[in-house]
Amino acid sequence: xxxxxxxxxxxxxxxxxxxxxxxxxxxxxxxxxxxxxxxxxxxxxxxxxxxxxxxxxxxxxxxxxxxxxxxxxxxxxxxxxxxxxxxxxxxxxxxxxxxxxxxxxxxxxxxxxxxxxxxxxxxxxxxxxxxxxxxxxxxxxxxxxxxxxxxxxxxxxxxxxxxxxxxxxxxxxxxxxxxxxxxxxxxxxxxxxxxxxxxxxxxxxxxxxxxxxxxxxxxxxxxxxxxxxxxxxxxxxxxxxxxxxxxxxxxxxxxxxxxxxxxxxxxxxxxxxxxxxxxxxxxxxxxxxxxxxxxxxxxxxxxxxxx
Amino acid sequence: xxxxxxxxxxxxxxxxxxxxxxxxxxxxxxxxxxxxxxxxxxxxxxxxxxxxxxxxxxxxxxxxxxxxxxxxxxxxxxxxxxxxxxxxxxxxxxxxxxxxxxxxxxxxxxxxxxxxxxxxxxxxxxxxxxxxxxxxxxxxxxxxxxxxxxxxxxxxxxxxxxxxxxxxxxxxxxxxxxxxxxxxxxxxxxxxxxxxxxxxxxxxxxxxxxxxxxxxxxxxxxxxxxxxxxxxxxxxxxxxxxxxxxxxxxxxxxxxxxxxxxxxxxxxxxxxxxxxxxxxxxxxxxxxxxxxxxxxxxxxxxxxxxxxxxxxxxxxxxxxxxxxxxxxxxxxxxxxxxxxxxxxxxxxxxxxxxxxxxxxxxxxxxxxxxxxxxxxxxxxx
Numbered sequence: 001x002x003x004x005x006x007x008x009x010x011x012x013x014x015x016x017x018x019x020x021x022x023x024x025x026x027x028x029x030x031x032x033x034x035x036x037x038x039x040x041x042x043x044x045x046x047x048x049x050x051x052x053x054x055x056x057x058x059x060x061x062x063x064x065x066x067x068x069x070x071x072x073x074x075x076x077x078x079x080x081x082x083x084x085x086x087x088x089x090x091x092x093x094x095x096x097x098x099x100x101x102x103x104x105x106x107x108x109x110x111x112x113x114x115x116x117x118x119x120x121x122x123x124x125x126x127x128x129x130x131x132x133x134x135x136x137x138x139x140x141x142x143x144x145x146x147x148x149x150x151x152x153x154x155x156x157x158x159x160x161x162x163x164x165x166x167x168x169x170x171x172x173x174x175x176x177x178x179x180x181x182x183x184x185x186x187x188x189x190x191x192x193x194x195x196x197x198x199x200x201x202x203x204x205x206x207x208x209x210x211x212x213x214x215x216x217x218x219x220x221x222x223x224x225x226x227x228x229x230x231x232x233x234x235x236x237x238x239x240x241x242x243x244x245x246x247x248x249x250x251x252x253x254x255x256x257x258x259x260x261x262x263x264x265x266x267x268x269x270x271x272x273x274x275x276x277x278x279x280x281x282x283x284x285x286x287x288x289x290x291x292x293x294x295x296x297x298x299x300x301x302x303x304x305x306x307x
Numbered sequence: 308x309x310x311x312x313x314x315x316x317x318x319x320x321x322x323x324x325x326x327x328x329x330x331x332x333x334x335x336x337x338x339x340x341x342x343x344x345x346x347x348x349x350x351x352x353x354x355x356x357x358x359x360x361x362x363x364x365x366x367x368x369x370x371x372x373x374x375x376x377x378x379x380x381x382x383x384x385x386x387x388x389x390x391x392x393x394x395x396x397x398x399x400x401x402x403x404x405x406x407x408x409x410x411x412x413x414x415x416x417x418x419x420x421x422x423x424x425x426x427x428x429x430x431x432x433x434x435x436x437x438x439x440x441x442x443x444x445x446x447x448x449x450x451x452x453x454x455x456x457x458x459x460x461x462x463x464x465x466x467x468x469x470x471x472x473x474x475x476x477x478x479x480x481x482x483x484x485x486x487x488x489x490x491x492x493x494x495x496x497x498x499x500x501x502x503x504x505x506x507x508x509x510x511x512x513x514x515x516x517x518x519x520x521x522x523x524x525x526x527x528x529x530x531x532x533x534x535x536x537x538x539x540x541x542x543x544x545x546x547x548x549x550x551x552x553x554x555x556x557x558x559x560x561x562x563x564x565x566x567x568x569x570x571x572x573x574x575x576x577x578x579x580x581x582x583x584x585x586x587x588x589x590x591x592x593x594x595x596x597x598x599x600x601x602x603x604x605x606x607x608x609x610x611x612x613x614x615x616x617x618x619x620x621x622x623x624x625x626x627x628x629x630x631x632x633x634x635x636x637x638x639x640x641x642x643x644x645x646x647x648x649x650x651x652x653x654x655x656x657x658x659x660x661x662x663x664x665x666x667x668x669x670x671x672x673x674x675x676x677x678x679x680x681x682x683x684x685x686x687x688x
């Protein structure tokens with residue numbers, strides 16, 4: 001039982017990170033119909049920026065517990081700038097081009113960012129300093145530590161905040177209007193370019209938070225870390241119904257749980273015929289199954305809600 | 308407009324740099340010998356790949372400084388470095404590229420998974436290949452006359468690790484995780500064979516990938532089987548975070564890896580979970596070999612701390628050049644027999660190849676992290 005509970009906790013922690021990153025994919029898709037493949041690299045940039053800021057602040061003698069939020073804010077600011085720049089330079093000139101063009105640009109941006117990061121931060125893995133004491137807590141035989149608790153709580157708070165922004169503010173209304181119909185929104189006096197820029201910046205800020213979480217949890221940052229994470233989060237977004245905010249959250253958590261339960265139980269369930277090497281296959285199998293029966297994802301049909 | 312002008316200027320500037328070392332060497336009447344080096348220079352194992360490239364480069368620069376004469380002509384060695392991204396598909400593409408470039412020999416690849424498919428291309432083109440680090444047994448057992456390695460293979464290494472775990476550490480219940488690459492899987496299989504033969508039980512065998520960072524799910528599954536020792540067949544980039552997660556899950560086991568984990572990077576990534584971890588490295592510790600200490604000092608001064616295989620790359624280049632000198636030719640067909648029959652005192656081992664191209668005496672040394680440093684425990688034959 002404690003092993004089962006532990007797998008649930010593992011899945012929830014991993015899923016929270018997927019959900020945060022998936023939100024970035026889904027927000028951009030909701031508004032532009034564009035899959036921003038560079039989003040994983042923004043997560044990486046967030047982790048790297050936070051790490052650099054943290055190292056600098058600590059070497060200047062700032063208390064670790066103060067340095068952590070400050071470097072998070074700096075990383076968020078840096079990523080917002082990055083997100084703004086990506087949209088402005090790589091996507092805006094192609095907004096009316098055929099759909100394939102911005103998709104290819106997105107992959108290009110991803111490669112450029114990866115290589116830039118390799119030039120700036122080098123090929124080495126960077127160890128993330130352990131600032132929080134990371135006390136383990138026992139919950140019914142399973143273990144959850146401080147960082148993991150913070151990850152889950154922060155993810156929930158941020159997602160709730162985002163829902164409020166999208167549904168309760170005038171900015172959110174503008175976002176929903178642009179998602180619905182760009183031209184009509186423009187005719188109603190919505191500054192479409194501004195809304196799109198803000199969407200990219202919001203998504204990038206979430207990516208920065210996710211980046212910091214991942215590197216604090218696993219204790220490492222690397223210029224390549226965004227690739228797999230981006231891919232998984234994209235899968236999560238599709239699973240939940242891309243373009244739908246709640247779908248991204250649901251998809252993220254679900255993917256995290258599927259992965260950890262799959263890795264833990266696929267061996268015993270198939271009597272050793274399939275082992276944990278099928279962890280990813282299992283996740284993608286669920287994705288295919290969902291898409292066969294619900295082509296627009298789990299929550300995909302609520303188009304009016306997308307942002 | 309400004310951006311376009313800037314782009315144009317950059318392209319012109321880049322085009323201006325096109326004059327290569329071979330042009331310069333050709334101008335001064337030297338014979339140019341191209342040596343290829345392949346390792347992952349991008350991706351998760353880029354830090355190891357760069358280390359390999361640096362080791363190869365240093366050997367080539369040393370050889371050029373010596374002013375070696377082959378076939379009555381002064382020669383200039385030129386390094387052509389390629390990136391295989393630790394990916395078997397890319398490996399065959401860059402291997403073909405090197406063959407098209409008419410290299411006289413290849414140092415590489417780094418991973419077993421890339422070295423094995425590339426070996427066929429080198430063999431087809433008659434190009435001698437020395438891998439500094441591919442340890443999978445099958446690499447040299449494909450029947451290619453051109454494939455060599457300067458490191459003990461997984462059968463030797465897995466055996467040493469398995470015996471050490473059971474005989475010296477006295478564990479009975481063992482769990483194994485591997486990363487499903489040719490290297491990780493091969494080493495894990497050999498380890499299991501040896502541990503089994505020595506009388507231990509393999510209570511769990513789980514899997515991950517060479518790109519993962521989260522192992523909590525498989526570690527939790529392992530925890531349910533209550534092993535005394537966990538062996539991971541894979542590289543440092545996964546092994547380090549795994550050590551942390553073992554500690555975070557309060558999984559009370561001894562933790563052991565092969566050569567892929569015996570790096571300074573591992574200690575950095577594992578943090579305070581690194582202490583007590585076991586790993587192996589083929590060969591004898593550098594400070595016990597003649598010339599090893601000097602190499603280490605020079606390498607660190609020139610590049611950065613040795614990650615893992617740089618000394619093996621250095622040896623691989625030197626043994627290749629020694630064979631060329633012995634045959635008095637850089638023509639692969641002529642120096643290949645000399646390479647097969649060579650006896651060379653390297654900085655990692657005395658290099659002599661058996662019929663397959665494996666090292667004749669493959670030593671393996673076991674290490675443990677003590678006070679944040681890798682300390683040699685013992686060397687076994």
